[in-house]
Amino acid sequence: MSTMQSRTSWQVTRSVWHAMFMREAVSRTMADRMGWFWMIAEPMIMIIIMVFIRSFIRGGSNFIIGADFIPWMIVGMMGFFLVREGMIRSQGAVNASKALFAYRQVHPSDAVFVRVYLDGLLRTFVFLLFILGGLLLGLDLFPDNAIKALFGWLSLWILGLGFGLVLSVTSTLIPETAKIISMLTMPLLIISGVILPLNMLPHYLLEYLMLNPIAHGLEFLRAGFFEHYRVVHGTSETYLWLWALALNALGLLLHVHYKERLKAQ
Numbered sequence: 001m002s003t004m005q006s007r008t009s010w011q012v013t014r015s016v017w018h019a020m021f022m023r024e025a026v027s028r029t030m031a032d033r034m035g036w037f038w039m040i041a042e043p044m045i046m047i048i049i050m051v052f053i054r055s056f057i058r059g060g061s062n063f064i065i066g067a068d069f070i071p072w073m074i075v076g077m078m079g080f081f082l083v084r085e086g087m088i089r090s091q092g093a094v095n096a097s098k099a100l101f102a103y104r105q106v107h108p109s110d111a112v113f114v115r116v117y118l119d120g121l122l123r124t125f126v127f128l129l130f131i132l133g134g135l136l137l138g139l140d141l142f143p144d145n146a147i148k149a150l151f152g153w154l155s156l157w158i159l160g161l162g163f164g165l166v167l168s169v170t171s172t173l174i175p176e177t178a179k180i181i182s183m184l185t186m187p188l189l190i191i192s193g194v195i196l197p198l199n200m201l202p203h204y205l206l207e208y209l210m211l212n213p214i215a216h217g218l219e220f221l222r223a224g225f226f227e228h229y230r231v232v233h234g235t236s237e238t239y240l241w242l243w244a245l246a247l248n249a250l251g252l253l254l255h256v257h258y259k260e261r262l263k264a265q
Contacts, residue, residue, distance in 0.1 A: 020114040039126050043077050066229035071141045076194045078127045079156050079221045085119040086160020091171035091178045101263040108262040109255040112168045116161045149224030156217040159244040165251020198232045210234045213243035
């Protein structure tokens with residue numbers, strides 16, 4: 001008589017992630033019919049607005065060394081939205097998967113991992129559409145150093161996961177923090193150098209703004225797209241990854257410590 005082989009912990013986790021991914025993917029792509037529209041329309045509307053504003057700044061001349069304004073802004077905007085999705089959408093991941101916690105194999109952190117992974121895939125697809133559309137319109141949107149650009153994109157993805165792990169705990173235990181984070185996304189977009197270069201600011205402000213790891217990630221991503229682009233002084237890949245690894249470690253520790261409270265919340 002043959003005995004049933006027991007599965008390893010990794011096999012169980014992989015099965016859980018696959019099932020949750022399919023559930024989340026169907027919910028995101030089928031239930032919300034306007035989801036795809038807004039993922040594409042939001043950056044397009046912002047680009048149009050910023051191009052219009054730029055026409056009144058410095059007489060329309062290019063004030064970014066080594067890159068054209070529109071491709072520079074598109075790359076930064078897509079990178080920022082990747083991190084922002086990890087921050088914002090992860091806050092509701094635990095509550096959205098509450099019914100699944102009846103199964104002991106499912107943990108609150110699984111919901112965050114799956115949601116950030118899916119959001120990253122969707123944002124990557126949208127970014128590729130913008131790159132293709134930009135090339136068809138004659139914009140310089142093909143990365144000069146594809147490996148560096150890919151690593152920069154991955155770095156921002158991991159940073160967004162770190163923020164998501166931490167904020168998914170705080171927003172579930174203290175719901176008011178979700179509203180605060182939502183209000184901070186617009187100021188964060190400005191101080192991260194998404195729509196206007198940080199090099200335009202005085203040095204005494206710049207040294208404080210460069211404490212923001214998102215700014216380092218966006219500059220690193222742009223450096224991969226534009227070979228002659230002059231990154232903001234003080235940009236550091238090490239600083240970016242220290243933040244990413246620290247946030248992921250803190251987020252995992254919080255999930256382990258508050259696992260039962262998150263399930264019962």
